[in-house]
Amino acid sequence: MxxxxxxxxxxxxxxxxxxxxxxxxxxxxxxxxxxxxxxGPSPYAREAARAASASMERYVENVDSILSPAIAEAHGLDVNRITCGQGSDDLIARLVRGYLGPGLALMRSANGYLKVPNYAHQANGAVIHVPDNNFTPSVDNMIAALNDSVKIVYLANPENPAGTYLTGQEVRQLHAAMPNHALMILDCAYEEYVDAPDYEPGHRLVRDASNVVTCRTFSKIHGLAGARVGWVYGPEDVIDTAKCLALTFPIATPSLAAALAALEDKxxxxxxxxxxxxxxxxxxxxxxxxxxxxxxxxxxxxxxxxxxxxxxxxxxxxxxxxxxxxxxxxxxxxxxxxxxxxxxxxxxxxxxxxxxxxxxxxxx
Ligand SMILES: Cc1ncc(COP(=O)(O)O)c(C=O)c1O
CATH class of the missing domain: 3.90.1150.10 (Aspartate Aminotransferase, domain 1)
Structure with missing residues (x-):
């Protein structure tokens, strides 16, 4: 059978x-x-989640109209270029689904964030694993490995599991070598922890380019890993694609309340x-x-x-x-x-x- x-x-x-x-x-x-x-999270975030659990019988209608404006305000970003999801992994997965397919490849640093190849496989796309320099992504190797099949260049900055990072100049050098039809996913899950002066926040390159998105999360510095809330900032057409690929009502009521309160507690x-x-x-x-x-x-x-x-x-x-x-x-x-x-x-x-x-x- x-x-x-x-x-x-x-x-x-x-x-x-x-x-x-x-x-x-x-x-x-x-x-x-x-x-x-x-x-952990801000005590206000815990309290907000507890209070919101009283109305769990309702769906959260259009989470982007509630959470994205708060993110835009907290980070000084354009609200129309943000969408939110179930952790940043949800958003990375959506983007890979939206842009990759048979005959197309996702390029990544060989020892970088280990979950990303799965999303490429789910989309029936290929993965190009580029050798690094002692666990730091190698811009030279990535540029050398670019070819016509590369549709997504994925870079976690800083990286997990090594904790290494690329300077703003290095990321821009990689981006400058990419064709415009390829999308750069700059995964900045740990951006808030960086103190290197030559690091550049991902959203600056998004501002200056038409093919870059940056993914962010409430799981790390905001202490809300179990709430599963993330967001992505990018060109409006890419954000629209990510929205099209969302589940219906992607964020839970207590998670939304916790994320809103966490943003306030600077x-x-x-x-x-x-x-x-x-x-x-x-x-x-x-x-x-x-x-x-x-x-x-x-x-x-x-x-x-x-x-x-x-x-x-x-x-x-x-x-x-x-x-x-x-x-x-x-x-x-x-x-x-x-x-x-x-x-x-x-x-x-x-x-x-x-x-x-x-x-x-x-x-x-
Ligand atoms: C580099 C990187 N990106 C994304 C994620 C996923 O985070 P989230 O909890 O927002 O899905 C992680 C989680 O450890 C990570 O290390």
Whole structure:
């Protein structure tokens, strides 16, 4: 008996690219594995979500007429160039669905955000994985890899899982080499954490170009990962395409209320930014004190290098997990000797450091 078969692009999505290998493991007491914000959302956002849950029997009609103006005001952007969705991944997926197809390719930095190839496979498009420079996207390699099939150039800036970034000048150099018919998706999920002076916020290139969008999220600095709210800023025709591909009523009532309140609480956002920067610097120094190198990070996480096979990233992961601390390893072989740690509260990081110290000393 034959069964319905999905289209062939789906076959390229392997099980490890969909779920986590350790899905059945109980949640860790200290979760430093998913780049969420330990600091959580603004208390006003929590309260707004709680209050909004009283009217969950209603759909949120036209979320863009409510949330986009608030985003436009908070960021000084044109409201007509914004649309919102279920996290920035929803918007990336929609854009890939809208612009990619058989015979067309999405170009990405080989060790960049690992979810994006799935969206290309879902659209039956090809993926060009461009070699990087020690986990920093290589503009030269990306320019050299451009060809007529490239319809989307996807760049996370800063990157996940490495935390590296490209300067504004480098991003513009890549963009200048792209044909106008190709779309650049500049994924700036971690933009608020960046303090490098030569970084350029994604929306500036959107302003100056006709084929660039920037995706943003409430999941990171606003601490609303579970609410699933993101937005994209781009040329009006691209935004219209993203709107056409939306689910009906894409954002839940409490999530919308939380996002609106989060935008208002600038003091909380500033606090999280400052605290993240302080703890990131401290953590990197502490790790160096244990003899461990890290990749320079502009985000709310740090990638640790574990080159000693006798003290591997995998063994560290297992040792910490069994003691209630979750870090993140990546399925890609390029990251075999690395493990990522999210910036949590200081006491959480302190506990992780104690265990890492014991691990490198061979005590656990
Ligand atoms: C680079 C990058 N883009 C997008 C996302 C997805 O974020 P969201 O929760 O907004 O879907 C993530 C999540 O970790 C990410 O690291």
């Amino acid at each position: 034959s069964i319905p078969r999905a289209h062939s692009g789906i076959d390229n999505i392997k099980p490890h690219m969909v779920g986590l290998a350790r899905q059945s493991v109980p949640p860790a007491a200290i979760a430093l594995n998913s780049n969420e914000s330990a600091f 003091a909380h956002t500033d606090f999280v930014r400052r605290e993240n920067a302080r703890l990131r610097t401290w953590l990197i120094l502490e790790l160096a004190g244990l003899g461990l190198n890290t990749i320079a990070s502009q985000t709310n996480f740090v990638l640790i290098h574990m080159p000693d096979p006798g003290r591997s990233a995998e063994a560290l992961d297992t040792a910490l997990r069994s003691r209630g601390v979750a870090l993140r390893r990546m399925a890609s072989p390029a990251y075999r000797d690395h493990i990522r740690i999210t910036i949590g509260f200081q006491h959480e990081l302190q506990r992780a450091l104690e265990l890492i110290d014991q691990f490198v000393r061979g005590e656990i």
